Amino acid sequence: xxxxxxxxxxxxxxxxxCRVKAHQVRKDLSYFGEFGIRGVGYYVKDLLRxxxxxxxxxxxxxxxxxxxxxLGSALLSYKDFLKxxxxxxxxxxxxxxxxxxxxxxxxxKPVEVLHISRVKEAVKERKIEIxxxxxxxxxAQNVANILVEAEVKxxxxxxxxxxxxxxxxxxKDAFFTTILDNLAYLLSST
Amino acid sequence: xxxxxxxxxxxxxxxxxCRVKAHQVRKDLSYFGEFGIRGVGYYVKDLLRxxxxxxxxxxxxxxxxxxxxxLGSALLSYKDFLKxxxxxxxxxxxxxxxxxxxxxxxxxKPVEVLHISRVKEAVKERKIEIxxxxxxxxxAQNVANILVEAEVKxxxxxxxxxxxxxxxxxxKDAFFTTILDNLAYLLSST
Numbered sequence: 001x002x003x004x005x006x007x008x009x010x011x012x013x014x015x016x017x018c019r020v021k022a023h024q025v026r027k028d029l030s031y032f033g034e035f036g037i038r039g040v041g042y043y044v045k046d047l048l049r050x051x052x053x054x055x056x057x058x059x060x061x062x063x064x065x066x067x068x069x070x071l072g073s074a075l076l077s078y079k080d081f082l083k084x085x086x087x088x089x090x091x092x093x094x095x096x097x098x099x100x101x102x103x104x105x106x107x108x109k110p111v112e113v114l115h116i117s118r119v120k121e122a123v124k125e126r127k128i129e130i131x132x133x134x135x136x137x138x139x140a141q142n143v144a145n146i147l148v149e150a151e152v153k154x155x156x157x158x159x160x161x162x163x164x165x166x167x168x169x170x171x172k173d174a175f176f177t178t179i180l181d182n183l184a185y186l187l188s189s190t
Numbered sequence: 191x192x193x194x195x196x197x198x199x200x201x202x203x204x205x206x207x208c209r210v211k212a213h214q215v216r217k218d219l220s221y222f223g224e225f226g227i228r229g230v231g232y233y234v235k236d237l238l239r240x241x242x243x244x245x246x247x248x249x250x251x252x253x254x255x256x257x258x259x260x261l262g263s264a265l266l267s268y269k270d271f272l273k274x275x276x277x278x279x280x281x282x283x284x285x286x287x288x289x290x291x292x293x294x295x296x297x298x299k300p301v302e303v304l305h306i307s308r309v310k311e312a313v314k315e316r317k318i319e320i321x322x323x324x325x326x327x328x329x330a331q332n333v334a335n336i337l338v339e340a341e342v343k344x345x346x347x348x349x350x351x352x353x354x355x356x357x358x359x360x361x362k363d364a365f366f367t368t369i370l371d372n373l374a375y376l377l378s379s380t
Contacts, residue, residue, distance in 0.1 A: 019331075019354045055371065056378025084367060086374075130373065141209075154377045156370055164209045172373045174366045177274060180346055181245065183320065183362045184276075187344045188246025 001044045010041035057085055064090040064128045064152070066143050067135035068098050068113050071158055075132060076111055089126045092116045094139075116146065123150040130154040137161035144171070191234045200231035247275055254280040254318045254342070256333050257325035258288050258303050261348055265322060266301055279316045282306045284329075306336065313340040320344040327351035334361070 001009055011029075015022040029036060029047075032054050036042050052058040063081075065072045068091055076088060091113045093099055099115045114122060122128065131147040133140050133155060140159035147155055148165055155171045157163050160178060163171050173179055191199055201219075205212040219226060219237075222244050226232050242248040253271075255262045258281055266278060281303045283289055289305045304312055312318065321337040323330050323345060330349035337345055338355055345361045347353050350368060353361050363369055 054375075056374040057371070061374055061377075080367065084371075086367075086370060129377065130370075154373050156366065156373055158366070170373060170376045172369050172376075174364075174369050176346065176348070176364045177270065177276075179362050179364050180276060180320075181247070181274070183344050183346055183360060184246040184251055185244075186360045186362075187251075187319065
């Protein structure tokens with residue numbers, strides 16, 4: 001809407017696009033503050049800014065990839081991260097062969113692969129907030145522990161393993177069978 | 191434990207493996223029924239059966255893949271589904287070139303690709319309960335609508351698009367940037 005020059009949008013319009021009811025749009029948004037104008041709707045630019053703020057997308061998230069196999073390498077060259085305010089600023093592996101001189105060539109600025117022992121130091125220097133775990137399942141919890149020790153608060157786990165972290169840390173699973181198990185559970189219990 | 195011949199397991203042992211507290215294990219399990227024996231622990235075989243039941247893994251989940259591109263094809267030949275009681279019993283695409291004669295060769299029993307117009311009929315015949323959406327983002331909601339109309343209650347969405355479904359249906363996102371957005375939101379709001 002912003003790109004198309006839209007200035008104002010009503011809750012009815014928004015509801016149509018989101019396939020929900022207009023009163024639900026108004027109710028949900030009002031939960032975060034009063035940025036609608038009765039009888040008018042929402043200013044597109046203001047609403048966009050507010051939604052980005054609500055979703056945590058008004059900032060750059062600095063990420064590290066741990067485990068530079070096929071998936072890790074693919075993530076290093078995934079260009080759409082940049083569009084979405086995510087940036088991979090470090091990569092780690094335990095294999096010295098991968099650490100020496102290996103860089104992601106497809107990104108504008110290459111990311112060098114560091115040895116896993118350097119996580120804590122790099123997290124501090126590069127202000128890393130999210131760790132992407134792309135190791136084999138057997139290593140996932142160990143890597144999570146290393147990230148927790150380095151106070152990386154968010155983990156996206158691509159390994160097919162359940163990971164536990166202390167309170168105050170957040171793990172989301174990105175491996176599809178783990179998500180499928182969760183779906184099966186929800187289907188069973190409804 | 192069952193494979194290693196274990197007969198009984200204590201909540202302390204379970205807690206150690208799950209990296210949680212023993213009282214939490216007892217509390218969580220007791221929520222689903224009384225299958226622990228005070229002073230003894232849990233019979234491994236019984237506990238395994240109960241946990242499978244709780245998680246909805248004591249049955250075979252029959253699935254369809256919609257969208258036979260790279261990812262859809264990869265899922266069709268993903269062998270570990272079978273280990274986990276998931277079975278792909280149908281595949282759909284809109285492209286006639288993919289529909290004619292194309293089958294997954296890597297599975298024991300090939301899955302033929304049907305035209306998308308045949309979803310409702312196949313869902314009924316093959317008792318499909320979960321749909322995996324592997325289409326481009328632009329088609330994801332349309333496919334979800336088709337699955338909902340066919341009363342497929344669970345959807346695993348691999349497309350980078352937000353999908354909405356009516357009450358009583360469950361969608362889980364399997365595309366990593368969607369999961370990452372969710373993680374960013376959780377990190378922002380804690």
